[in-house]
Amino acid sequence: MRESCGVFGVYAPNEDVARLTFFALFALQHRGQESAGIATTDGKKLRVYAKMGLVSQVFSEDSLSQLTGDIAIGHNRYSTRGSSRINNVQPILVGKGSGTIAIAHNGNIINAEHLYRELYEQGYIFRTSSDTEVIANLILSSPEEDWVNKIRYAMHRLQGAYSLAIMTNHTLYGIRDPFGVRPLCLGAINGGYVVASESCALDHIGASFIREIEPGEIVAISENGIDSYPEESSRRALCIFEYIYFARPDSIINGRLLYPARQAMGAGLAEEYPVDADLVMGTPDSATAAGIGYSHRSKIPLGEGLLKNRYVGRTFIEPDQRIRDLGVKLKFNPLPQMLAGKRLVVVDDSIVRGTTTPQVVKVLRRAGTKEVHMRICAPPIRYPCFFGVDMATRQELIAAQKTVPEIRDFIGADSLGYLSIDGLIKAVALPKDIFCMACFTGDYPLPVQLEMDKLALETMPVGQREPFGTKQR
Numbered sequence: 001m002r003e004s005c006g007v008f009g010v011y012a013p014n015e016d017v018a019r020l021t022f023f024a025l026f027a028l029q030h031r032g033q034e035s036a037g038i039a040t041t042d043g044k045k046l047r048v049y050a051k052m053g054l055v056s057q058v059f060s061e062d063s064l065s066q067l068t069g070d071i072a073i074g075h076n077r078y079s080t081r082g083s084s085r086i087n088n089v090q091p092i093l094v095g096k097g098s099g100t101i102a103i104a105h106n107g108n109i110i111n112a113e114h115l116y117r118e119l120y121e122q123g124y125i126f127r128t129s130s131d132t133e134v135i136a137n138l139i140l141s142s143p144e145e146d147w148v149n150k151i152r153y154a155m156h157r158l159q160g161a162y163s164l165a166i167m168t169n170h171t172l173y174g175i176r177d178p179f180g181v182r183p184l185c186l187g188a189i190n191g192g193y194v195v196a197s198e199s200c201a202l203d204h205i206g207a208s209f210i211r212e213i214e215p216g217e218i219v220a221i222s223e224n225g226i227d228s229y230p231e232e233s234s235r236r237a238l239c240i241f242e243y244i245y246f247a248r249p250d251s252i253i254n255g256r257l258l259y260p261a262r263q264a265m266g267a268g269l270a271e272e273y274p275v276d277a278d279l280v281m282g283t284p285d286s287a288t289a290a291g292i293g294y295s296h297r298s299k300i301p302l303g304e305g306l307l308k309n310r311y312v313g314r315t316f317i318e319p320d321q322r323i324r325d326l327g328v329k330l331k332f333n334p335l336p337q338m339l340a341g342k343r344l345v346v347v348d349d350s351i352v353r354g355t356t357t358p359q360v361v362k363v364l365r366r367a368g369t370k371e372v373h374m375r376i377c378a379p380p381i382r383y384p385c386f387f388g389v390d391m392a393t394r395q396e397l398i399a400a401q402k403t404v405p406e407i408r409d410f411i412g413a414d415s416l417g418y419l420s421i422d423g424l425i426k427a428v429a430l431p432k433d434i435f436c437m438a439c440f441t442g443d444y445p446l447p448v449q450l451e452m453d454k455l456a457l458e459t460m461p462v463g464q465r466e467p468f469g470t471k472q473r
């Protein structure tokens with residue numbers, strides 16, 4: 001499962017805003033590893049530098065030195081294969097002259113196709129196949145006079161998930177969709193302000209956390225200070241996977257540090273699925289905290305059975321077949337001395353298609369593990385995501401096709417236990433009704449015919465440009 005994207009914005013006349021954005025994107029690298037970009041403005045002109053690659057590969061001292069100004073926004077992108085290309089990198093600049101905006105987006109717009117057709121017929125030109133450009137052109141098409149009302153006009157027409165950093169020549173805007181599907185927080189730095197997907201980005205640049213940007217809220221930051229334009233939302237639907245997997249464990253979302261929340265998921269698994277075993281391990285790194293939680297609650301010793309190559313980034317060099325056949329060994333190397341003859345509990349964050357887990361079990365067994373007991377923090381994923389997470393179609397989701405005992409047999413484990421939805425909510429320790437859990441329950445927060453929309457997109461004639469809404473941002 002892949003995360004969607006990381007966004008960041010800063011208004012700080014006393015700072016090197018491009019450099020701050022670079023380090024914030026560096027901290028948000030886990031949210032997207034395919035491309036990175038920064039846009040800045042000096043009040044007269046918007047500039048952008050964005051390329052394919054990791055943050056550290058994209059920028060140099062030279063490129064940063066050309067990004068001058070008092071305001072900057074930045075973006076890390078993850079995309080599905082088809083849309084991983086240079087003209088879809090973000091931030092993007094849209095508009096003309098003083099009406100130009102720079103935009104960075106985390107999320108997925110479900111009605112992007114419909115809006116695209118409408119805007120195209122009105123004469124709007126599109127350079128990318130991303131729904132981010134649809135958002136930007138929708139804002140520009142608004143009959144309203146000022147930027148806040150233009151943005152609000154667009155928000156009333158957009159359906160889906162969006163956390164946005166938008167910049168004009170004089171103002172930075174942080175915007176969150178009315179459901180609050182993706183996180184976005186506000187911080188302060190040296191007389192200025194920042195917006196970021198996660199609070200860990202604030203820690204890395206020495207900014208202090210102020211608060212979350214509320215679902216439906218527009219925050220405008222300029223020389224006049226900070227203005228908030230809230231709007232009541234009827235339902236909240238923060239993606240529960242931010243707590244399970246996406247966000248960094250040192251981030252705080254809704255006042256809850258993720259690390260102890262993940263430990264509590266492991267503890268919950270130990271309560272719901274106890275087993276006699278010799279050793280507990282969390283799959284590195286995403287389930288490390290949950291493994292610790294399982295160990296503490298079960299009193300079974302914690303150990304490391306798989307080592308992860310922590311320096312592996314996303315690479316554009318495809319492995320040859322021989323290396324591909326090695327499967328997870330590219331990523332994980334077992335420690336036979338720790339595993340031989342042991343009854344092992346393996347805590348992992350989720351099983352989506354069920355392609356990786358059998359390989360992990362195989363690697364552990366080859367290393368001499370006597371029993372493998374899989375414990376999974378996410379309840380069975382039975383429905384696809386329409387809000388920017390590259391998951392799978394319903395047919396590809398293993399829990400949509402098989403029962404839990406069938407999955408246990410398929411992955412080759414001795415036992416398998418998924419944390420219950422109630423156990424997950426107890427671990428997160430926040431009200432159930434603020435979350436989207438549609439991939440477990442099928443209860444999507446949007447009152448639209450999602451399956452029908454998805455079907456319509458999938459049946460578009462081959463050879464047409466990439467349909468919106470099927471790509472991740």
Ligand code: SF4
Binds near residue numbers: 239384386387
């Ligand atoms: S469907 Fe699942 S992955 Fe998608 S936003 Fe909802 S909880 Fe997150």
